[in-house]
Amino acid sequence: MAKSLNIDALGxxxxxxxxxxxxxxxxxxxxxxxxGIFPKLMVSEDILKINSDTDILTILDLAKIDHSQLxxxxxxxxxxxxxxxxxxxxxxxxLAKWMSEAIYLYRLSKSSGCQFIxxxxxxxxxxxxxxxxxxxxxxxxxxxxxxxWKDLSNWLASKDSMRSI
Amino acid sequence: xxxxxxxxxxxxxxxxxDLSHAEIRRKVEQRFTELFGNIAIQFAYLKxxxxxxxxxxxxxxxxxxxxxILFTIAVLHQPMAAIAMSGTLRRLRKGLEELNxxxxx
Numbered sequence: 001m002a003k004s005l006n007i008d009a010l011g012x013x014x015x016x017x018x019x020x021x022x023x024x025x026x027x028x029x030x031x032x033x034x035x036g037i038f039p040k041l042m043v044s045e046d047i048l049k050i051n052s053d054t055d056i057l058t059i060l061d062l063a064k065i066d067h068s069q070l071x072x073x074x075x076x077x078x079x080x081x082x083x084x085x086x087x088x089x090x091x092x093x094x095l096a097k098w099m100s101e102a103i104y105l106y107r108l109s110k111s112s113g114c115q116f117i118x119x120x121x122x123x124x125x126x127x128x129x130x131x132x133x134x135x136x137x138x139x140x141x142x143x144x145x146x147x148x149w150k151d152l153s154n155w156l157a158s159k160d161s162m163r164s165i
Numbered sequence: 166x167x168x169x170x171x172x173x174x175x176x177x178x179x180x181x182x183d184l185s186h187a188e189i190r191r192k193v194e195q196r197f198t199e200l201f202g203n204i205a206i207q208f209a210y211l212k213x214x215x216x217x218x219x220x221x222x223x224x225x226x227x228x229x230x231x232x233x234i235l236f237t238i239a240v241l242h243q244p245m246a247a248i249a250m251s252g253t254l255r256r257l258r259k260g261l262e263e264l265n266x267x268x269x270x
Contacts, residue, residue: 092199126244136235
């Protein structure tokens, strides 16, 4: 399915060993979690719990961002992740606010040197988003898709914690 | 003045089977109007087409509104995914056949 959506690698929270024919990046919430042969990224959903091991800060609800905390806690190593799935349930007006917050986060990540990450947040194949659709979303948010993919690839390549064991 | 026919794009949308094609089209139109307005929905010239595959809905739109349509599909309440796209219906259907073979292989 992911191949047909032109997606090279998937970020997953768990996997079955028989799914090894595809590039997976494990999203783990604590260091001790077993991760096998796949590269891993430490994910946190709480701004206050960010530490030196955190790779990604996932913002589940864009309407409830604590901007001052966010500015204090982020560092150039970190990726700020936004789920598109969280926008699905919003009304038109709230979705417009979601877009404006996403643009704010993108600009903040640019100015602070961290990485903005737009994720599908998919929990089923129906929620998966193709590369072409990602590019449309980025364009509508005023983000140049080529620059975004390039920055994201460089950021992923630069992560020390993406170690395979 | 020459009249040029506007270019179209055809999208194959994967959806959960509990919805009818009419419902999907109505949901797409409703969300699109909510986000981009009544004028845009008229100029997008949305049109639905039959598909021989269960769970696949084909939607045609004006090329100029493709970005907005893809965005709309990504933020629909009812999750659905645009899995293939083409400039002609015939090529899209051929692409779907290849995709189906690939998934069944």
